[in-house]
Amino acid sequence: MSLKLFSLRHLFKKPICVTSNQTTLYQNNVVSNLTNFSTSSIACVNFFNKLPAEKLWKSVTSVSNAGAKKGRGKGAGRIRIRDLNRGQVIGVGKINMLWPGLSAPVIRGRELLKQQRLPDDPERMEKLIKLRDSMTKFRRLKLSPIERGWSGARMPGRSIGPPDPIGDDEFTGFDTKVLQLRSLLIMKGTLGRTRNYQAMVVTGNGQGLAGFGFGKAKEATAALRKAKNRAGKKLMHFDIYNGHTIFHDFFTAFGKSKIFVQKKNEGYGLCCHRAIKEICQAIGIKDLRAKVEGSNNLQHIVKAFFIGLLQQRTHQQLAEEKKLHLVEYKAENEYYPTVVASPSVVRTKEEIPKDETLDFIQYVMNDKVILKRKKFPRFYETMPHYDIFLKKFERYRNHEKIRLNLKVEYGEVKSFLNDKYPEEKVESEA
Amino acid sequence: MSLFKLFQKNTKNVINHYNNLQITAISSRKLSILPSIYDGEQDPGPKFFSSGVQALLKRLTRPDFAKVFRKRTNSNLSVLRTPKYKFLTDEELKAEMSKANQTAARLLQMPPVVKVHEPINEVLSKDPALVGYDTSKYLFTDITFGVPNEHRLIVERNPDGTLQNCDHDTRKRLNQIYFPMQGRKVREPIMFADEEKFNGLLEAEKYEYILDRACIQYEPDEPNYQKITSITYQHVDMKTNFNLLRSTRHFGPLVFYLTWHQSMDNLMLELLQSGIVREAVLLMGLRHAIHEDITNADEVNVLVPQILPTPVQLTKPETLSEEDIQMDNKCVDCIAKYITNNSAMKSQQELALQGFREDYQQLVDLSRGLKKAHGNA
Numbered sequence: 001m002s003l004k005l006f007s008l009r010h011l012f013k014k015p016i017c018v019t020s021n022q023t024t025l026y027q028n029n030v031v032s033n034l035t036n037f038s039t040s041s042i043a044c045v046n047f048f049n050k051l052p053a054e055k056l057w058k059s060v061t062s063v064s065n066a067g068a069k070k071g072r073g074k075g076a077g078r079i080r081i082r083d084l085n086r087g088q089v090i091g092v093g094k095i096n097m098l099w100p101g102l103s104a105p106v107i108r109g110r111e112l113l114k115q116q117r118l119p120d121d122p123e124r125m126e127k128l129i130k131l132r133d134s135m136t137k138f139r140r141l142k143l144s145p146i147e148r149g150w151s152g153a154r155m156p157g158r159s160i161g162p163p164d165p166i167g168d169d170e171f172t173g174f175d176t177k178v179l180q181l182r183s184l185l186i187m188k189g190t191l192g193r194t195r196n197y198q199a200m201v202v203t204g205n206g207q208g209l210a211g212f213g214f215g216k217a218k219e220a221t222a223a224l225r226k227a228k229n230r231a232g233k234k235l236m237h238f239d240i241y242n243g244h245t246i247f248h249d250f251f252t253a254f255g256k257s258k259i260f261v262q263k264k265n266e267g268y269g270l271c272c273h274r275a276i277k278e279i280c281q282a283i284g285i286k287d288l289r290a291k292v293e294g295s296n297n298l299q300h301i302v303k304a305f306f307i308g309l310l311q312q313r314t315h316q317q318l319a320e321e322k323k324l325h326l327v328e329y330k331a332e333n334e335y336y337p338t339v340v341a342s343p344s345v346v347r348t349k350e351e352i353p354k355d356e357t358l359d360f361i362q363y364v365m366n367d368k369v370i371l372k373r374k375k376f377p378r379f380y381e382t383m384p385h386y387d388i389f390l391k392k393f394e395r396y397r398n399h400e401k402i403r404l405n406l407k408v409e410y411g412e413v414k415s416f417l418n419d420k421y422p423e424e425k426v427e428s429e430a
Numbered sequence: 431m432s433l434f435k436l437f438q439k440n441t442k443n444v445i446n447h448y449n450n451l452q453i454t455a456i457s458s459r460k461l462s463i464l465p466s467i468y469d470g471e472q473d474p475g476p477k478f479f480s481s482g483v484q485a486l487l488k489r490l491t492r493p494d495f496a497k498v499f500r501k502r503t504n505s506n507l508s509v510l511r512t513p514k515y516k517f518l519t520d521e522e523l524k525a526e527m528s529k530a531n532q533t534a535a536r537l538l539q540m541p542p543v544v545k546v547h548e549p550i551n552e553v554l555s556k557d558p559a560l561v562g563y564d565t566s567k568y569l570f571t572d573i574t575f576g577v578p579n580e581h582r583l584i585v586e587r588n589p590d591g592t593l594q595n596c597d598h599d600t601r602k603r604l605n606q607i608y609f610p611m612q613g614r615k616v617r618e619p620i621m622f623a624d625e626e627k628f629n630g631l632l633e634a635e636k637y638e639y640i641l642d643r644a645c646i647q648y649e650p651d652e653p654n655y656q657k658i659t660s661i662t663y664q665h666v667d668m669k670t671n672f673n674l675l676r677s678t679r680h681f682g683p684l685v686f687y688l689t690w691h692q693s694m695d696n697l698m699l700e701l702l703q704s705g706i707v708r709e710a711v712l713l714m715g716l717r718h719a720i721h722e723d724i725t726n727a728d729e730v731n732v733l734v735p736q737i738l739p740t741p742v743q744l745t746k747p748e749t750l751s752e753e754d755i756q757m758d759n760k761c762v763d764c765i766a767k768y769i770t771n772n773s774a775m776k777s778q779q780e781l782a783l784q785g786f787r788e789d790y791q792q793l794v795d796l797s798r799g800l801k802k803a804h805g806n807a
Contacts, residue, residue, distance in 0.1 A: 265511055330511075334533055336533070360515040408620065409617060
């Protein structure tokens with residue numbers, strides 16, 4: 001490819017040479033009055049000065065239709081069109097001339113400038129070549145860390161703003177996140193195989209309102225816009241427990257995708273699939289753990305999670321179903337029993353059948369039990385060096401605490417014998 | 431038996447140093463609060479532990495479960511835990527609540543108020559043959575398992591040959607070395623030793639923190655403990671920050687301290703201003719139980735057992751029943767007599783009582799009107 005470029009540059013330079021030859025020829029003719037007259041014709045016209053730059057570039061950069069379908073002419077090795085006019089100014093050329101009225105003012109001060117030759121600038125061509133080379137480099141789109149999505153400059157995970165207003169109703173406080181953007185190939189009767197883009201986005205205001213939508217279009221941006229506006233039309237409301245988490249653990253599935261979702265304490269954060277995290281942020285859920293099992297189909301995961309959220313029962317509903325008080329115990333409150341919901345009628349102990357599920361988690365998971373895998377020891381824990389490390393480290397285990405305590409009591413780390421036998425003070429660099 | 435050898439000179443130096451520090455620090459205190467400790471003729475212990483006074487103090491603490499069971503950061507939880515849920519029947523819920531009441535009682539257990547201990551000067555034997563046997567003294571500690579710390583045998587043999595029981599300071603240090611109590615330090619923490627830091631805590635109104643830490647660091651009969659608590663109580667009284675200590679285990683000893691030292695009128699004024707007259711009567715009852723100097727003691731003694739079983743008033747009532755009105759009126763009469771005869775802040779308390787009467791009359795009219803409107807009158 002570089003060979004091709006080189007030849008191009010070589011060819012490009014040629015016409016200038018040709019013309020200059022011509023002028024010298026002409027001048028010679030004038031001077032010597034047709035002494036060296038020749039009848040052989042000189043070709044002054046070739047495709048370089050006959051065709052426009054656009055067509056010349058196309059001849060180098062074009063890829064056949066079949067090649068384009070295979071993905072040729074893309075990526076790092078691709079030839080890029082260079083604007084050779086960049087960095088060139090009218091009136092400034094190879095020979096450094098001063099043209100009053102073109103590259104310089106006609107009158108400077110009280111002096112009338114005259115056309116004159118200035119000393120040559122040897123770096124001019126180098127600068128131009130450098131500028132042209134800079135256009136060929138493949139540059140990746142750079143995004144600020146705040147705008148970045150899940151991966152690089154790709155769309156999934158990126159924010160695309162609130163949905164467009166419908167009539168006078170604006171979506172204030174909403175934000176849309178792209179969950180998926182992919183190209184699909186569809187067959188058309190006349191056009192054959194064509195490319196389509198499909199987008200899946202989630203939009204929400206972080207206060208319980210959220211929805212997701214799909215959009216398909218020939219262009220990625222159009223697909224995203226369609227998806228965003230559709231998501232804005234399909235908003236759902238979700239109750240958030242104490243403004244930070246879900247009401248109870250639940251299991252949900254769509255297709256082969258299964259999700260186990262767990263309610264968590266304040267400050268736990270969102271420990272889940274990245275798409276579920278975006279959904280939670282759109283809704284306003286702050287603490288939750290979710291484990292996806294089975295298929296990793298993103299659309300199924302999103303649908304399953306939304307279905308699971310919609311099928312949640314509030315504490316009042318649970319209490320009414322069970323006809324029992326629902327009581328919450330928190331470790332930080334010394335396990336004080338807080339009644340979060342009471343039914344209208346409470347059953348007595350005699351009315352509860354023997355085989356009824358009374359365990360809260362078992363009940364809300366619909367008697368599904370999560371398989372907890374056995375935790376194996378870390379690979380290094382069975383090795384002999386770990387035993388040696390433990391034995392060696394044992395004598396240091398409290399040192400950190402003791403250092404801290406010494407610093408609190410004496411202001412520095414020193415022995416209790418220091419009062420009686422003080423250490424000699426090392427003179428600071430004199 | 432184990433042997434603990436200390437360099438005599440060293441210990442002496444340290445003790446002297448400590449004493450000097452404290453004396454200078456107290457004299458340079460900005461707040462000029464003089465600590466008063468329970469070191470007089472009378473022992474406050476029997477009065478404090480008597481069931482009548484305990485009931486009064488517990489009721490005056492005004493336990494609010496929202497505060498008693500508030501989120502605590504000191505329960506050894508590095509991160510919060512996911513809450514647990516249970517389905518309970520009525521009976522089970524009642525049992526759980528009674529359990530919670532027991533927990534509350536444990537959390538609100540008051541630190542004892544007792545007299546300052548006497549110094550120990552008990553010489554066991556003098557052996558002139560041992561004079562000059564060593565340059566330092568020997569300490570002997572009986573570390574038998576199961577002996578309570580206060581009954582542990584700890585003796586010292588001085589270089590002049592005397593064998594005697596150790597003083598409280600040494601005893602405490604040795605006990606802490608052999609049987610460490612979690613949170614207690616062998617040396618006095620800087621927040622207590624350094625007056626500037628202590629005053630900083632007082633200014634920041636971290637009363638509960640100071641008192642909690644003092645409970646861990648000291649024994650209740652130590653003079654240092656009583657000094658620190660006394661300064662804290664006086665600071666609370668001075669700034670009228672009683673609400674910061676309500677629903678905590680320190681409110682009982684605070685009220686007892688103020689009443690014992692005849693300076694409970696500020697608290698009485700605060701009670702009247704917040705319109706809780708029943709507790710004001712209970713406070714009068716406490717004063718009578720301690721000093722027996724209330725003129726209308728018979729009235730108070732009749733009212734107190736009537737007030738104790740009534741529920742704790744955490745918020746202002748919206749409607750009143752006839753019995754409530756009757757009892758509150760009795761309380762107000764009783765307080766009015768107290769103000770004229772025993773109070774040290776007569777004018778302010780009278781004003782507060784007058785304000786309460788006006789507010790109360792409105793409330794009475796409202797609830798009677800409501801009753802009439804509902805047709806139950």
